[in-house]
Amino acid sequence: MCPTSSLLGIDVVRNKIKMFAQQKVTLPKGRHKIIILDEADSMTDGAQQALRRTMEIYSKTTRFALACNASDKIIEPIQSRCAVLRYSKLRDDQIMMRLTEVVEQENLHVTNDGLEAIIFTAQGDMRQALNNLQSTNSGFGYINSENVFKVCDEPHPLLVKSMLEHCVNANIDEAYKIIEQLWSLGYSPEDIIGNIFRVCKTFQMAEYLKLEYIKEIGYTHMKVAEGVNSLLQMAGLLGRLCSKTAAPGAS
Structure with a gap:
């Protein structure tokens, strides 16, 4: 297995990967050598072109498995030679189950809101969830929502939720105070708008209003x-957002 996130150059493909593919190994009929490339979407274009050629030459003796987060970053000639398997993000309950096992085995000090914060920041990525759990424990020794969001450096969803509540009530002044607070704390616009969208998806409001909010949030995200x-x-x-629920004629 080759973790290509740290070995991106064309030399790795021409030397390590190609050398392994060239090796003669006695295997039962129908068996092949397997090369697994993790985070293959981090490879340079030159490395991918070299890999494509290697895959062509040694296809009879070697099989290649490429794991990536963004398949569009893999060049088309490689994709056409592969069977593409797409996996959806993990559900929250699946991540919670694994986090609970780790917490019990490692005897970590954790609160329920801390686990929920880790799930929120992981966005369906188990590796991200475990990394956030480990980082929070290493930094504070106690895993609660406040410490998790300090480590992940994301706007706190409770603040974002409060801001959306003010928007639903058409209270622009109070909503602006919160966005100004998040801005003064140094959060990037991308992080702020991203968390607004994620909180809005689960926010309790009328369905038609939620769709209108998501449309406006998406438009702003594009800008x-x-x-x-x-x-x-x-x-x-x-x-x-406030104008969606403001009374007719309200300013």
Whole structure:
């Protein structure tokens, strides 16, 4: 197995991977050598081109398995030679089950809101969840929601939830105070808008209103990605969200 996230160059493909593929190994009929490349989407284009050639030459004796987070970063010639298997993100209860096992075996000091915070920040990624659990325990020795969000450096979802509540009540002044607080704490617009979206998905409100909110959040996220990422952009989002529930004629 080759962790390509730390070995990205073309030399690795030409030397280590190709040398292994060239080795003659006596195997039962129908068996092949297997090369597993983890985080293959981190490989350079040159390395991927070299890998494509290696896959062609040694296809009769060697099988290649590529694990990646973004398949669109794998060049088309390699994708066409592979059977693509897509896996969805893990459910929250699946991550919780594994976290509970780790907490019990390692005798960690953890609260329920701490586990929920880890699940929130992991976004369906088990490796991210375990990394956040370990980092919080190493940094504080006690795993609660406050410590988790300090380690992950993300806007606290309770603040974001409170901001959305003010928007639903068309209270632009109180909502703006929270977005200004998050901004002054140094959080990036990408982190803020990302957490607004994730909190909004599970926020209790009328379904039609939630769809309108998600549409506005998505539009703002697009503008932020294009570089229009000022506090004014965030304030404009709050204004549009508040207008969805404001009484007719209200200013």
